[in-house]
Amino acid sequence: MIKGAYVHIPFCEHICYYCDFNKYFIKNQPITAYLKALDNEMAEATSHAPFSRPETLFIGGGTPTALDDEAFTFLMNSVHSRLFQEDHTKEFTIEINPENLNASKLEAMKRASVNRLSIGVQTFDDRLLQEIGRKHTRQSAIEAISLAKRYGFDNLSIDLMFGLPGQTKQQLEASLDEILAIQPQHVSIYSLQIEPRTIFYNRLRKGKLTLPGQDIEADMYEYLIDFLGQHGIRQYEISNFAIPGYESQHNLIYWNNEEYYGFGAGAHGYIHGNRVVNARAVKGYMQRIAEQGHARIESHPVTAQEKIEEEMFLGLRKIAGVNKQHFLEKFHHPIDQYYRETIDDLVAKGLLVEKDDWLRLSRQGIFLGNEVFEAFLA
Structure with a gap:
């Protein structure tokens, strides 16, 4: 049974220096046409019988909240109409960036039954935010979180990073103190990975990027595990922490090696025993949707041996x-x-x-x- 659905919005107002996700500058992109193609892809998938509405929905990117208010409302209505089902969809998450969250978007999310926000903060240190190419500030992040709470969102996940260029353990500790003040239900904390096709990768090759050593990074990781655990935010996966009962149900589908849809440009899915991948380029994605109703360019039947291996290395990511x-x-x-x-x-x-x-x-x-x-x- 397909238990979840991931929906990808590949547009950003700017490109963070560490990001290797499938993303494109939003300026001059065919936003309306892309969202209509995305709606058609979801409609085609849900037209096949038997179709069971997913238990979890997750809209990521890119930056979903980079869409203007009209396009964002269209996206919310589309996903809700095609995939959401009252009393069946347990968790509906959307990724947001602090700098482009507003009341109109929050109202659209409430109407679409979104019940969980994943907020890309990364650090509460203004210098480090500039260093990694983020456009928000510590204050704007705090204000966005406060605004979300005022609109009744009470399941908030905060994304943080460690091992950033020039980051000290004291700076990480300060960000974790901010977490305690905010009191989110969930925290995802990832160490910086330098990936090809990123600005940081090019800087590293040129010797222009200074990173904390492995020992310092390990000290940071050990500290954050202990610190969050002591304050009731318990580690349940290598990079994820939650107040008990607020673990990410969508991500648990991945770690439990269960099946899920992937909609949008470059999205991955696991459907009926096959790992599938959509076309990455926006125009190529839209053309495939128009011609065949789906955008899959790869479909790999997972062998029995691969399923067993995946069960082990995905399952062991969970602390349980x-x-x-x-x-x-x-x-x-x-x-x-x-x-x-x-x-x-x-x-x-x-x-x-x-x-x-x-x-x-x-x-x-x-x-x-x-x-x-x-x-x-x-």
Whole structure:
């Protein structure tokens, strides 16, 4: 059963220096035509029987809130009409940037039954915000969050980053203090990754980017895990923290290796056992929708072995880990049949814990997750 739907808006008013997502400057883009194509893609997918409305919806980007008020309202109405169902859709999230949130957009979100906001703050330090190419300030972020609360949004997730150029542990601590003052229900915190096709990648190649060392970054990560946990915001996935009961239901679909739709330019989906990818370019996406009703350019049938591997390395991202009984029910064979030697080796290294029918990362394993995940790949 397809449990979630991701909708991609690939437009931004500016490009952050670290971002490698599928995105384009919004100026002179065919916004109206793109949103109509997106509506047609969702309509085509939902016309196939049997169709079950997804339990979770997530609109990301790009920057969905970079759309003007009229286009944003069209998007809200479109997603609500095509995908939302009262008493079935449990979580409806949209990503927002502080600098382009306003009352009109908040009202449109309320009318469309959005019940969770993911707010891209990244840091509350004004110098670091400039350093990474963000356009908002500490104050505008706080004001946007306050405005969202006034409109009745009581499930807020804040995105933060660490390991930023020139960032100190004290600056991270100051951002976490701001988190306590705001009291969000969820926090996502990612270390800076330098990816190709980004401004930071080009700067790094030219020797013009100074990053904290690995030891400093590890100290930051350890501090934020302990700090948030001590204040009731518990780590439930390598990069995600929540007050119990407010874990991201949409992202749990990914980590539980369950199926989901992907709508929009460059969107990925997992549908009926196939990993699918849409055309990335906006015009190419719209042309495919017009000609065939969908924009898929890749469709990979996931093999039985790949499903098992994905179950392990995605499931172990969760702090709870992988349940052996669930694995047996899903794949009809015990984990030991595939991975007994691997498990024993990782337990001996202190990277994995095996207890009460569960496998999970140890404290050390959380810091060396990639080493653990690779061990489960053929």
